[in-house]
Structure formats: structure tokens, C-alpha cells
Amino acid sequence: MFEVLTTEQMYEADRRTIEAGTSGDVLMENAGASVVAEIVSRWTTRAATVLCGPGNNGGDGFVIARLLRNAGWSVRLGLLGDVEKLTGDAALNAGRWEGAVERLSPALLVGADLVVDCLFGAGLARPIEGDLASLVQAVNDSGVPVVAVDVPSGVDGNSGEVRGISVKANVTVTFCRPKPGHYLLPGRILCGQVIVRDIGIADQTIRDIRPMLVCNEPGVWRAGINWPGVDGHKYHRGHLLVIGGATMTGAGRLVARAARRAGAGLLTVVAEPASLSVYAADSPGIMTAPIATLDDLLKDCRHNALVIGPGFGVGDETCSRIITLLHYCRCTVLDADALTSFAEQPSTLFFAIQGPTVLTPHEGEFARLFPDIEGDKLSRARAAAKRSGATVLIKGADTVVAAPDGRAAINTIDAPWLATAGSGDVLAGIIGGLMAQGMEMFDAACMGAWLHARAGGDIGPGLIAEDIPHHLPVLLGQLWRGVPK
Ligand SMILES: NC(=O)C1=CN([C@@H]2O[C@H](COP(=O)(O)OP(=O)(O)OC[C@H]3O[C@@H](n4cnc5c(N)ncnc54)[C@H](O)[C@@H]3O)[C@@H](O)[C@H]2O)[C@@H](O)CC1
Ligand SMILES: [K+]
Numbered sequence: 001m002f003e004v005l006t007t008e009q010m011y012e013a014d015r016r017t018i019e020a021g022t023s024g025d026v027l028m029e030n031a032g033a034s035v036v037a038e039i040v041s042r043w044t045t046r047a048a049t050v051l052c053g054p055g056n057n058g059g060d061g062f063v064i065a066r067l068l069r070n071a072g073w074s075v076r077l078g079l080l081g082d083v084e085k086l087t088g089d090a091a092l093n094a095g096r097w098e099g100a101v102e103r104l105s106p107a108l109l110v111g112a113d114l115v116v117d118c119l120f121g122a123g124l125a126r127p128i129e130g131d132l133a134s135l136v137q138a139v140n141d142s143g144v145p146v147v148a149v150d151v152p153s154g155v156d157g158n159s160g161e162v163r164g165i166s167v168k169a170n171v172t173v174t175f176c177r178p179k180p181g182h183y184l185l186p187g188r189i190l191c192g193q194v195i196v197r198d199i200g201i202a203d204q205t206i207r208d209i210r211p212m213l214v215c216n217e218p219g220v221w222r223a224g225i226n227w228p229g230v231d232g233h234k235y236h237r238g239h240l241l242v243i244g245g246a247t248m249t250g251a252g253r254l255v256a257r258a259a260r261r262a263g264a265g266l267l268t269v270v271a272e273p274a275s276l277s278v279y280a281a282d283s284p285g286i287m288t289a290p291i292a293t294l295d296d297l298l299k300d301c302r303h304n305a306l307v308i309g310p311g312f313g314v315g316d317e318t319c320s321r322i323i324t325l326l327h328y329c330r331c332t333v334l335d336a337d338a339l340t341s342f343a344e345q346p347s348t349l350f351f352a353i354q355g356p357t358v359l360t361p362h363e364g365e366f367a368r369l370f371p372d373i374e375g376d377k378l379s380r381a382r383a384a385a386k387r388s389g390a391t392v393l394i395k396g397a398d399t400v401v402a403a404p405d406g407r408a409a410i411n412t413i414d415a416p417w418l419a420t421a422g423s424g425d426v427l428a429g430i431i432g433g434l435m436a437q438g439m440e441m442f443d444a445a446c447m448g449a450w451l452h453a454r455a456g457g458d459i460g461p462g463l464i465a466e467d468i469p470h471h472l473p474v475l476l477g478q479l480w481r482g483v484p485k
Contacts, residue, residue: 001203002220003211004410005177007122007157012209013176017201027199028056028089032063034197035149035173039064039114040071042171043145046113047074051104051139053119053153054081059090060149061118062097068116069099076112078104080119080132104131106138114145117167121150121157122179127164128154136165148172151181152190159376160184160398168192175199177206180213180378183410185398213378216401216409216446218484224443225434227480228263237265238436241297241330242429243308243321244271244279251311251336251425253282254465258429259307260285261472262451264436268303270294294321298328305331305436309338310425316341323348329355331435334390335428336365343368350388356441357390360428366394382408391441393431395424399449403442411449415456422465427452430472451475 005013018024039048050065052058058079065077079094079101086094094101102108109115117139119132128136136154139146146169151157154166160181172191174182175198181187182194214220228237240259244252252269256279260267268287269279276288289297297303306325312318318341326332332355339361342349346369361369366380373383377394381402385392393401399411431448435441455471456463478484 001177002214002217003177003206004180004183004213004215005206005209005211006213007179009209009211010122010176010179013201013205016205016208020205022200024089025092027201028059028093029063030199031060031175032067034175034199035060035064035116035147036067036071038171038173038195038197039068039116039147043114045072047111048076048114048116049108049112050075050077050116051108051119051135052077052079054085055120055123056088056090057118057121057123057150058086059088059093060121061116062090062093064116064118064149065099066093066097075099076102076108078102078108080104104135106135109138109142109144112142112144114147115139115142117146117148117153117169119153119167124154124156124163128166129164133165136167140168145170148191150174151179151187155181155187155190157181159379160187161376162186162190166190171195173197176201177211178215180376180410183215183398183412184377184400185396188398212406213408213410216399216411216450218450218479220409221443221447222479224439225447225479226437226439234265235302237263238305238438239266239268239303240264240432240436241294241303241306242267242269242432243291243294243306243312244269244275245311245313246272246275248311248313249275249278250422253279254422254425254469255307255310255429255432256283256286257466257469258426258472259433259436261469262430262433262448263476264305264433268297270297295324298325298330303330305432307333307335307428307432309333309335310428312337314340319345319348323352326352326354326357331355331441332357333360333428333432333435334358335360335424339365339369346370353389356435358393358431358435358441358445359384359388359390360393360395360424360431360445362395362424378402378408378410382406391445393445393449395427399453401442401445401449407442409446411453413450413453413457415453417460417463418452418456420463420465423452423468426465426468429469
């Protein structure tokens with residue numbers, strides 16, 4: 001149940017379910033009932049205003065109004081347009097509503113203790129403008145709690161982008177599976193708490209549609225973890241090379257700590273001789289080697305993975321170093337300066353990527369490397385992965401991971417505490433450590449992003465980057481014991 005559906009896939013799932021014998025009327029009744037169940041579990045009986053649009057999202061609203069009134073609530077309902085113009089299941093449910101159908105206006109908010117937003121769902125086709133935009137603004141200004149049905153009206157379900165203006169909800173109840181817009185910014189914030197409710201669409205129907213997007217949860221990549229066997233040996237757990245900077249040694253040290261905590265069997269920091277003692281002093285468990293020996297190290301296939309970029313420095317020398325490295329087709333994580341260095345010649349980098357490679361840009365680095373790729377984060381990550389041949393992880397509150405073959409995952413954990421110096425270096429290290437152990441690059445990037453976010457959420461206020469590697473044994477221990485699912 002990790003799938004995320006595009007709105008088109010959701011329509012297709014509805015269509016197939018109806019074709020298989022469950023009527024649209026039943027689906028709409030289930031949808032409305034599931035929203036009411038969420039409402040009554042949160043609020044005692046009170047006055048609600050249901051705002052309905054002209055499509056099936058509005059149809060859900062008529063079901064909700066009826067069921068809330070049956071439960072003893074005082075309900076007002078406002079409709080955009082004429083009730084006579086409704087069609088299909090929306091018209092059917094308008095016919096079942098015994099209360100008044102009022103014209104949409106801010107007056108509907110007077111005396112309301114709860115607003116149910118059923119203006120637009122998957123069918124949002126253009127920006128919300130004019131009087132409707134004023135109404136949405138009035139809802140947001142009212143301070144009255146809002147439950148949004150499917151998506152907050154104005155949020156594009158596929159991209160999370162706002163078209164014109166959007167309702168800001170406290171809770172969003174969506175059906176069957178989440179949509180990208182529930183997790184991508186700014187939709188993620190406008191949704192409030194996201195609740196996904198079953199409305200009678202079979203899991204097999206969803207599998208048949210073959211969604212390529214998932215929530216980044218352990219069930220997605222758990223099977224790809226290479227836990228050491230009883231007879232495990234450090235040489236079975238990979239040997240990661242961390243290419244450290246000559247002066248900005250903190251970044252490389254964080255990478256190394258994180259990679260070792262993630263399970264890399266052996267780790268060598270490769271850097272200018274003058275800085276090696278700094279790296280060595282940080283952790284007795286690492287090895288060090290002068291950067292002049294890097295080529296020789298890479299000729300030894302036991303050095304199976306490397307991380308380069310954090311604190312390494314931007315420039316042509318970094319570029320040529322990376323082009324040479326990539327030639328060896330080791331599992332590679334390119335982060336920070338490794339990405340920025342190719343701003344003038346990104347295609348040179350993409351041409352050189354042949355082996356399993358993960359790029360971990362933040363938004364600024366992404367824009368430097370892929371200046372022409374625009375749109376929402378998910379589409380951009382996918383386009384970048386396709387172009388570069390690497391797995392691309394775009395960092396942020398809504399971290400997205402995309403593989404060149406089109407698979408993608410979105411982080412669902414909120415961890416604002418991760419917005420601190422060095423946090424990205426730790427992420428690169430975790431992913432490098434997982435790849436060193438033989439984990440496939442997309443799985444490693446997803447698991448790395450999950451561990452990182454989960455650590456951020458667990459540690460909370462006061463987090464510094466050094467805390468994250470320290471917390472990994474707790475999370476890995478939980479995963480090893482089979483929790484969370
Ligand atoms: N069988 C189904 O398809 C089910 C659908 N359900 C609900 O149906 C929704 C999708 O219904 P629809 O496809 O009818 O789409 P919507 O109800 O989201 O909106 C479509 C209507 O809004 C109008 N519209 C779109 N953008 C507008 C704008 N900016 N300003 C003014 N008017 C605008 C369109 O012209 C159209 O009349 C889902 O979000 C969900 O809530 C649920 O009842 C579950 C079952
Ligand atoms: K809505």
C-alpha cells in the first residue's frame with residue numbers, strides 16, 4: 001500500500017472498479033462516509049458548512065452534508081452553479097439532500113464551526129479566480145477548521161502546485177491512495193494532516209495500473225537491504241572511499257561517520273596528505289590514503305564505492321577528478337561541490353556516468369546542473385534521472401528520489417530539524433555506505449533519505465548533523481527486527 005497515484009491513474013482505478021460491478025454511486029457514498037467518519041472522530045456535533053463544486057468532488061459534498069445532518073449536525077450547503085446542471089452521481093446525491101442549496105458566498109461561513117471543502121478535487125482544470133478566489137480567501141481568513149475532500153481546492157493533485165489560490169486545510173481526506181500533490185510542496189503544507197481512506201477499490205486494481213511512484217517507506221526497499229549473515233565478514237560489507245577536501249574536512253568527516261554507521265565494512269578517506277591526520281583523528285576506525293594514490297586504489301575492485309563532493313571544492317580539477325573516477329564504474333555518490341563543479345558542462349558529467357550513481361542535489365545545485373528542467377519536483381527529478389542515467393535525489397522538505405527507469409519515491413516524514421549545516425553530507429554518507437554493501441542505487445537512495453528523515457524526526461529540536469549518524473543504530477536495529485513495516 002505504498003503506491004501514490006496520479007489523478008489520471010485514480011480515474012482509471014475508479015473506471016475499472018465501476019466496470020467490475022461497483023457502481024460510482026457506491027464509491028461516492030463510501031467516499032462521503034469515510035470523510036464523515038474522520039470528521040466525527042475529531043469534532044463533536046456542531047455547525048458545518050459544506051462548499052460544493054460542480055463535479056463529483058461536489059457530489060461527495062452532498063453525501064457528507066446528508067450524513068452529517070443524519071448524525072445530528074447543523075449543516076449548510078453552498079453550491080457553485082445550478083443544481084440542475086449537476087450530472088451523474090453528483091446529481092443523484094443532490095437529489096438525496098433534503099436541505100437548502102445556497103449560492104456560494106462568504107455569508108455561508110457565518111456561524112460555521114467547521115468548513116468542508118468539496119469545491120474541486122481531481123478535476124481542477126484551471127486557476128481559481130474572481131469571486132471564487134475571494135471565497136477561498138475568506139475561508140482561509142475565517143479561522144474556522146477546514147476538512148478538504150480529496151485535495152484542498154486549488155491544489156493540483158499531480159504536482160502539489162497551487163492554481164490561482166488554494167484552500168488551506170487542517171485535514172485532507174483522500175481516497176484509495178495518496179496523490180503526488182499531497183506530499184509535494186506547497187500542497188503538502190496546504191493539506192494539513194493527510195488521511196487516506198479505502199472506498200472499495202481492490203488492491204489488485206491498483207497493482208494492475210502499475211503506479212511508478214511510491215511513498216518512501218521501508219516496505220519499498222526493505223527486501224534490498226544486505227544484512228550481514230551469521231558468518232558475515234567486514235570484507236563482505238564493502239569498502240567505501242570517501243574523497244575528502246583539503247581544508248573543509250568537516251564535511252568529509254560527517255560523510256565517513258554516516259557511511260560507517262550505515263554499515264560500510266571498511267572506509268578509507270582519501271585526501272591531501274596534509275589533511276589526513278585530521279580525518280584520522282576524528283575516528284580511529286577509518287583508514288586514510290593520500291589522494292595521489294586514488295587511481296591505484298580504484299584499480300583494486302575491493303574498493304567498490306565512493307562518495308565525492310562534500311567539502312571537496314568547486315572547479316575544473318574537481319571535474320577532471322570525477323571524470324576519471326567515473327571511468328571505474330564504482331557505486332558513486334556525487335554531492336555538493338561535485339555537482340556544482342559541472343555547472344558549465346553538465347553533459348560532460350552525464351556522458352561519463354556509466355555505473356550505479358546517485359546525485360543528491362539540493363534545489364540550488366539542481367538548478368545549476370539542470371537549468372532547463374522546470375516544473376514540479378517529481379517531474380524534474382524524473383527528467384534529470386533520465387537525462388543523467390543516475391538516480392537523482394532532490395533534497396528538501398519533500399525529498400524526491402527518481403531512477404532513470406521512471407521509478408520514483410517521495411518522502412512523507414516531516415523533519416524540519418534536518419535544515420542544518422552538515423545534514424546533507426550525512427545523507428550522502430548514508431547512501432554511500434548502503435551502496436558499498438551492495439544495495440541497488442534507487443533502494444539505497446530511498447533508504448538513505450528515509451533514515452535521514454526518520455532520524456531528524458526522532459531527534460527533533462536541537463539536532464546537529466553529528467547526531468544523525470549516532471542515531472542510525474537505533475533505526476537500523478528497528479529495521480533489522482522488522483519494524484516499522
Ligand atoms: N467515481 C469517481 O470518479 C469518484 C470520484 N470521487 C470524487 O470526484 C472527484 C473528481 O470529480 P470530477 O472529475 O467531477 O472533478 P471535480 O469535481 O474535481 O471538478 C470538476 C468540475 O469543476 C470545474 N472546474 C475545474 N476547475 C475549475 C476552476 N478553477 N474554476 C471553476 N470551475 C472549475 C470543471 O469544469 C468541472 O465541472 C474526486 O476528486 C473525488 O472527490 C469520489 O466520489 C470517489 C469516486
Ligand atoms: K476539495
